[in-house]
Amino acid sequence: MFRMLLLAQQEAGSIDWLQLGMGLAGGLALFLLGMGQITVALKAVAGDRLRTVLAKLSSNRFMGAATGSVTTAIIQSSSVSTVLVVGFVSASLLSVTQAASVIIGANLGTTVTAQVIALDVTDYALGLLATGAVLGASAGRRQVLGDLGATIVGLGFVFLGLDLMSDAMSPLGSYQPFLDLVADSSSPFKALVVGALFTGLIQSSSATTGIVIVMGASGLLGLETGIAVILGANIGTSVTAILAALGKSRDAWRAALIHVLVNVLGALAWISFIGTLANIATWMAGETSGAAATPQQFANAHTAFNAVNTIAFIILLAPLVKLTDRLVPSRIGSKPIAEAQAAFLDDDLLETPVLALEMARRELMRLGLRIREMFAGSVPAALTGTRQDLSGLRRSNSEIHAIYAATVGYLSELSRGELSTGQRAELRRLLRVANELEHLATLVASGVINVGTRRLDSVLEVSATTDQTIGRVHKAVINTLDDALEALGTGDAEAAHRVVESKSNFHELETIVTEHLADRLGAPEPRRVEAYSIEIELVEGLRRVHQSCRRIARAARDLDSAGDPLTS
Numbered sequence: 001m002f003r004m005l006l007l008a009q010q011e012a013g014s015i016d017w018l019q020l021g022m023g024l025a026g027g028l029a030l031f032l033l034g035m036g037q038i039t040v041a042l043k044a045v046a047g048d049r050l051r052t053v054l055a056k057l058s059s060n061r062f063m064g065a066a067t068g069s070v071t072t073a074i075i076q077s078s079s080v081s082t083v084l085v086v087g088f089v090s091a092s093l094l095s096v097t098q099a100a101s102v103i104i105g106a107n108l109g110t111t112v113t114a115q116v117i118a119l120d121v122t123d124y125a126l127g128l129l130a131t132g133a134v135l136g137a138s139a140g141r142r143q144v145l146g147d148l149g150a151t152i153v154g155l156g157f158v159f160l161g162l163d164l165m166s167d168a169m170s171p172l173g174s175y176q177p178f179l180d181l182v183a184d185s186s187s188p189f190k191a192l193v194v195g196a197l198f199t200g201l202i203q204s205s206s207a208t209t210g211i212v213i214v215m216g217a218s219g220l221l222g223l224e225t226g227i228a229v230i231l232g233a234n235i236g237t238s239v240t241a242i243l244a245a246l247g248k249s250r251d252a253w254r255a256a257l258i259h260v261l262v263n264v265l266g267a268l269a270w271i272s273f274i275g276t277l278a279n280i281a282t283w284m285a286g287e288t289s290g291a292a293a294t295p296q297q298f299a300n301a302h303t304a305f306n307a308v309n310t311i312a313f314i315i316l317l318a319p320l321v322k323l324t325d326r327l328v329p330s331r332i333g334s335k336p337i338a339e340a341q342a343a344f345l346d347d348d349l350l351e352t353p354v355l356a357l358e359m360a361r362r363e364l365m366r367l368g369l370r371i372r373e374m375f376a377g378s379v380p381a382a383l384t385g386t387r388q389d390l391s392g393l394r395r396s397n398s399e400i401h402a403i404y405a406a407t408v409g410y411l412s413e414l415s416r417g418e419l420s421t422g423q424r425a426e427l428r429r430l431l432r433v434a435n436e437l438e439h440l441a442t443l444v445a446s447g448v449i450n451v452g453t454r455r456l457d458s459v460l461e462v463s464a465t466t467d468q469t470i471g472r473v474h475k476a477v478i479n480t481l482d483d484a485l486e487a488l489g490t491g492d493a494e495a496a497h498r499v500v501e502s503k504s505n506f507h508e509l510e511t512i513v514t515e516h517l518a519d520r521l522g523a524p525e526p527r528r529v530e531a532y533s534i535e536i537e538l539v540e541g542l543r544r545v546h547q548s549c550r551r552i553a554r555a556a557r558d559l560d561s562a563g564d565p566l567t568s
Contacts, residue, residue: 023168027161031207034157035113037150061317064101065310071102072109079203079240081106082259086244087355090252090346097321099255101314103241104262107234108310111303113206114230116155117162117213118299125163128156143421158210165214188228188274192267195232200239208233209302216294223278223294227301231267231274234306238263244348250332254324261320266309280304342406347413353423356414360430363407367437368485368552370400375444375481375545379474382452382538383462390452397445404438433488433555440548447541451534460531466520470535473513473542476506480549488556499553506546513539 072081085102088094094102135149199208212229215221221229238260245256270277281301285293313320343366344359374396381389411427411434419427455462480502487496517535521528 020168023164027164027168028202028207028211029161030157030164031161031210032202032204034154034159034161035204035206037154037157061097061101061314064098065105065108065314068102068105069109069310072106073112078106078110078205079237081109082241082256083244084352084355086241086248086252086255087346087349087352089255090245090248092251093358094255096251096254096258096324097317100258100317100321103255103259104310104313104317107262107266107306110205111299111306114209114213114299114302117158117206117210118295125156125159128152128159130156132156162210162214165211188224188271191225191228192232192235192271195229196235197232199233199236201236203237203240205233205237208236209298213295213298216298219294223281223297223301224274226294226298227274227277227281228271230298230302231270231305234263234267247348248346250328250330253328253332254321257324257328258320261323262309262313266305266313269309270305277301277305342403342410345406345410347410350410350414350417353414353417353419356410357423357426357430360407360411360414360427363403363410364430364433364437365485365489367400367403367407367434368488370396370403371437371441371444372478372481372485374400374441375448376478378444378448378452379470379538379542382448382455383467383470385452387453387456390449390456393449394445397441397449400441401438404434404441407434429555429558432558433552436548436552436555440545440552443541443544443548447544448538451538451541454537455534458527458530458534460527460534462531462535466517466531466535469513469516470538470542473509473539476509477542477546477549480506480546484549484553484556487553491556493557496553496557499550500557502546503550506543510539510543 068081068085071084072078082103085094085099085106089096089099132149132152132155135152136146137149139146139149195208195212199205202208209230212221212226212233216223216226241256241259245253278297278301281297281304282293284300284304285296342363344362346356346359349356349359374393377389378393381393408431411431415424415427480499483495483499483502486492487499514536517532517539521532
């Protein structure tokens with residue numbers, strides 16, 4: 001019906017701007033919807049693997065660029081790749097140099113999208129929608145098949161959107177005022193600015209490229225002007241990197257700035273050589289000529305200048321990284337983090353579960369280190385410390401519980417989104433670790449710190465011998481806690497094994513210490529029985545803490561049972 005209305009308009013020599021606007025806007029909406037669905041589906045399939053690949057990048061710049069290219073080609077979005085990389089840098093999972101090579105390679109990977117769009121398959125859009133819908137409906141619990149169906153549906157929407165935009169703009173081919181406007185705007189610089197502004201507005205260089213290809217196929221846009229618009233689209237997509245860096249670390253800002261510099265300098269370098277680029281694109285298209293060749297020529301130009309830029313900037317990687325170190329002020333991203341405030345939890349990453357889970361894990365590791373610090377000072381404070389010492393430990397305990405609550409809240413929010421089966425299982429394991437850590441903090445407060453309060457209330461003094469004896473148990477538990485946190489932080493299976501198997505050795509030490517305390521009941525000291533009660537209660541508290549450490553180690557071991565600490 002829409003196509004018939006447009007044909008009638010062409011025959012009548014008039015244009016219904018409302019119909020044209022709705023067709024163009026609707027087609028663009030379908031295109032963006034399709035691209036978004038493709039990205040979400042492919043991220044679900046490849047997300048966990050992408051985290052492993054990115055996090056284990058070699059320092060080799062060429063491997064980094066290749067990784068960026070492949071990653072972007074898989075998820076069909078250089079913007080998403082850049083957001084992932086900026087997030088990894090913010091979390092210290094990638095250095096700025098590693099991130100730079102990935103970002104440079106991402107621009108080459110996004111050329112795959114342009115080549116796909118250039119294929120003349122719009123007539124099969126409805127077939128793709130039907131095929132994808134059937135696959136999705138028949139997937140059942142087979143998530144990979146469901147994601148494949150969603151990807152095909154997304155492709156169908158992309159091509160249907162292109163078809164609608166092509167039909168909407170077809171009347172403009174015979175509308176002289178529009179043709180005159182295009183002729184007046186044929187300046188490469190003007191076209192570049194238009195491409196940059198439009199892409200910055202809609203946050204999709206692929207959509208801009210798609211519109212250029214559609215206009216070229218309809219004869220509305222010349223090759224050189226279209227190439228200039230595509231160059232501008234590369235600049236406009238840099239906005240995404242800046243938005244991703246807001247509120248992040250200084251290194252994250254440096255990574256975002258690298259993306260901006262690569263895109264802006266790369267586009268401006270070609271603006272004077274658009275004619276040469278057009279000749280290269282025409283040569284790459286082969287014998288095909290006329291309007292039929294224009295979509296392929298646009299895609300070829302997009303591939304050619306991104307390939308050359310990738311090689312050039314990889315060679316210039318070191319000075320580029322140094323330049324960002326000078327350009328980004330040291331005060332950016334240096335805001336101090338309050339003791340009771342989460343350091344790694346970023347709401348912006350909730351849309352990227354693979355990163356959000358890693359940030360939650362890092363926050364739990366930080367929580368564990370805070371508990372370790374509190375526990376290390378708890379026994380000396382309980383045996384010989386002052387009320388001020390105990391008050392400081394209680395403040396630490398309150399801050400620890402605040403971080404725990406923030407982490408559980410973050411994981412709860414993440415659980416409401418779309419997660420793969422593996423990601424949901426990892427989330428449950430992280431919650432288990434969080435609960436074990438919170439329980440450990442509670443045990444330190446109730447079983448150790450409160451004993452110190454009883455000692456002070458009773459005005460009792462602990463002998464140096466008893467202090468040293470209980471100190472042996474305390475040191476053994478600290479060593480066990482260190483191993484448990486090592487297992488949590490690095491996935492060290494040997495450390496987890498040492499903790500789990502430490503039960504018998506600890507029991508022997510506990511027996512020796514309790515027997516020693518029992519033997520001292522006959523010591524000629526005032527209020528010895530009352531002191532013995534407090535000492536035994538403290539040893540019992542340490543036993544419970546040791547038991548909690550073993551549970552943490554088991555939880556950490558289960559967390560890493562599906563891979564290393566960077567995989568789910």
